[in-house]
Amino acid sequence: MTAFDPFEGMTDDELDAFIESEEGGAGAAPLKGNEPEGFRSGFVALVGRPNAGKSTLLNACLGEKVAITSPVAQTTRRRMRGVLNREGCQIVFVDTPGLHKPQDSLGGELNRSALMELDDVDVIAMLIDATKPVGRGDAWVAERVKKSRAKKVLVLTKLDLARPDAVSRQLEEARRLMDFDDEIVVSSTDGFNVDGFCDLVASYLPEGPRWFPEGMTTDESDEMLVAEFVREKVLMRTEQEVPHAVGVVCDSIESKKGGRVLAIHATILVERDGQKGIIIGRGGSMVKHIGTDARRDLERVFGRQVFLDLEVKVSPGWRSDVREIHRMGYAADD
Structure with a gap:
């Protein structure tokens, strides 16, 4: 990813719409463009417990590193939006901090940041680690996800590290948390089903114009x-x-x-x-x-x-x- 000026080549109307979208969040006016009939666009929130693989999946979807990753829980501290432009659609992924029981003011802000996204997106992808038992933390996240009007997709991550029998058990346990609209198993590290995940969430996006200029991969300063x-x-x-x-x-x-x-x-x-x-x-x-x-x-x-x-x-x-x-x-x- 090279340095990119999102305002280069934009008309005054496009610039006004972009600034409005940055100030108003996901519910603001999208950019004006000449997208073909049937073009889909929208926001997909990646949520889950700390270390579920949200940032790794975001990087895999974009094909480049925009979100930091590490084995340390709560690595993600900011809501980051990653923009994927594909033929016929624009997917805006929202990488959120891992939901957890806060121990200080910072932890409380991280939870609030993640939960705020649930009301402002078209699709919620709830990530569950295939290598760890589904527990109370996942149930706590699911209770929050249930309240959203967005489509809900179960994403079982880290397939490359889990045994096949463990994957089957994890899926069964995860399905008990809530009624998902869809589900998929992925390995962000190996790239398994990453394109399939993008196809799946894109199918749930509404028709509409772009939210961000082509060539822009993240809204981070x-x-x-x-x-x-x-x-x-x-x-x-x-x-x-x-x-x-x-x-x-x-x-x-x-x-x-x-x-x-x-x-x-x-x-x-x-x-x-x-x-x-x-x-x-x-x-x-x-x-x-x-x-x-x-x-x-x-x-x-x-x-x-x-x-x-x-x-x-x-x-x-x-x-x-x-x-x-x-x-x-x-x-x-x-």
């Missing part, structure tokens, strides 16, 4: 993409040591050397001095690795050389500080 890719590398490098206490803010992005280089500064926030020491590492080795890993992804995203400067700061109890949660873009209404 450059600053949020930077913050998320840096946070992903922190999660991958530090594993279980500091994951939930980490937040990242992109402070600045500047174009240098005639636009050939982007100079980016970002701040990694933790809650304790010990966590800061882990992220910095001996002689700055850990933060250097984090920066190198993140820079590779950012150069792919922006299509140019990136100079990434990372700073690590301690902000005690930031996950219970509503102001900090808003500053990082994790609040439900951000």
